[in-house]
């Protein structure tokens with residue numbers, strides 16, 4: 222008790238330092254003093270992160286948590302929800318453990334807390350960095366009031382294989398956009414300047430470091446093998462950007478890299494993360510990341526724990542390997558106490574920066590929780606932001622007029638297994654969501670268009686295979702399988718469709734068909750739903766496909782046969798209302814894809830920033846012998862990266878450059894005139910792509926280097942200018958040093974990665 226009072230006394234002298242991130246020397250002295258009192262066991266306790274509570278995000282569970290906190294064996298906890306419960310464990314730590322060190326309390330606050338925003342892949346399609354930051358700030362405010370001080374987000378893994386279920390959790394395929402989003406998320410969680418002030422900002426955790434999105438075959442947790450030049454150019458930028466933005470923690474990934482699991486990869490965690498990038502926060506493993514290395518086959522628990530700590534892991538999520546074996550390794554001379562001290566210090570620093578030593582109950586604020594969690598303002602923001610994330614994939618004339626937007630009158634049939642489900646609306650990884658309260662699509666539409674007569678039929682189950690459906694509807698996201706036959710369900714749907722003016726077909730994936738451990742080898746709309754869609758189209762009624770999906774799907778057939786397709790991902794707790802806002806034209810859709818949609822699984826990986834081969838096929842061609850092509854499918858996607866339509870039309874003028882040459886220390890301005898030529902106001906994301914025509918190593922055919930989301934009234938034009946600097950032309954060469962090389966560059970500004978107008982300039986030498 223006495224020690225603790227001395228400690229709080231010191232902290233109390235420094236109130237201002239807590240609010241501005243802390244001064245190193247004061248923080249150092251404080252931690253020196255505290256660590257001076259700690260036994261080796263207590264230090265190891267700080268490195269231990271057991272799981273408890275009702276939220277399930279993995280297989281193992283810890284028991285006797287309260288007793289273990291008292292003994293000083295716990296540095297943090299996760300998966301506990303509710304301010305009262307968290308207050309209880311925090312009190313045990315502060316009042317009943319010998320040194321009273323407060324706990325980190327983590328949670329997967331991935332795309333919102335109780336107010337849920339679109340799944341990250343959807344959110345990225347808004348291309349709206351203010352919206353991304355706002356969503357993270359709201360999530361932090363809700364979670365921060367409710368006891369959580371640490372979120373396992375942002376997930377910034379570049380993903381180019383849509384078979385991988387976790388593409389839903391990231392920002393898609395592009396390193397530049399991914400880096401911008403990573404920064405915005407960190408700002409949102411940790412606050413401007415990483416102040417972590419008040420309880421409305423919480424500690425971010427950048428994950429999964431690294432290359433998790435490149436798992437072979439799109440199979441979760443799988444092996445990764447990649448050249449370093451590709452890591453540095455394509456996969457590292459978002460992690461690096463998040464670290465530079467000040468993210469306080471990093472989570473190691475499950476996969477191996479160069480034959481060494483990331484959790485024990487010293488090159489990755491020390492050379493790259495700490496030495497090259499200057500990361501000074503702490504590194505946590507992923508769930509059982511240490512003990513899983515036994516299965517990877519690199520040692521027993523003692524050996525893998527030793528390797529993890531030695532590589533740069535500071536905190537052990539669930540494995541209990543550090544707590545259980547490190548003392549033995551030290552006694553046997555296999556590890557130094559210094560390694561433990563260093564990790565312990567990093568954990569204590571994070572707690573200090575969070576202000577927990579100043580006020581351990583800072584994040585347990587029932588009043589603020591009651592005020593902010595799931596409040597109307599947050600839900601309104603979630604609705605607005607969700608509507609920005611939807612991507613209009615197709616809106617072609619049907620019998621003379623476009624189907625979308627719908628008018629708010631007449632009879633609309635809402636059909637499909639996703640038309641009337643609450644629990645599937647928020648999307649995967651929304652562990653704090655009020656699943657049952659999320660309005661169903663049908664309810665949302667009714668609220669947005671009260672004068673419309675809505676009719677409903679389920680039409681089909683999610684799939685015809687109950688076992689598959691079971692796997693795809695975990696975590697309370699139940700679709701309540703209808704026992705009737707596919708034919709009976711379809712016939713009922715057709716009756717309902719025939720009685721309507723328009724049909725909305727709510728089809729695609731259930732929420733848990735993407736996310737962790739949800740890889741698919743066939744990424745089409747399940748057959749029974751496709752058959753339903755075909756039957757609905759055959760009625761001759763106008764059909765809008767409202768597509769729910771956590772990943773790109775293979776939509777060649779749908780693109781060919783359906784006149785109107787709106788991709789709504791999983792839009793969060795307010796998704797249904799936002800879908801109504803867009804379908805009925807209160808909001809003009811403006812989302813653009815951040816992952817390429819392939820024609821079939823065989824084309825994967827398919828991404829816009831590909832390289833040429835020596836035998837590249839010109840765009841728009843298909844088969845030529847001795848060229849890089851398939852016999853049975855061309856090389857084009859169904860929808861390219863950056864693609865998305867609007868209810869209005871935008872035209873692009875010529876791209877003009879301020880100069881044909883860029884001096885080594887200079888810049889060039891690239892300008893394009895964008896005009897809204899349609900009859901509705903709308904937003905457009907103008908995209909800048911650059912190609913390095915000749916390099917010392919092969920370079921992608923184009924790379925996104927800038928974008929601007931603009932608003933144009935009907936008939937209005939705007940000149941959009943990007944300043945191109947040398948830094949934007951730089952890349953990592955064979956020596957893994959980043960540099961620009963003099964020579965020719967092509968610039969394309971356009972509405973997506975396939976269209977636009979081109980110009981060129983030359984970067985002059987030094």
Ligand code: BGC
Pocket residue numbers: 278279329373428507508737
């Ligand atoms: C996931 C992480 C998550 C962790 C804690 C793991 O299975 O890979 O993304 O943060 O569980 O729930």
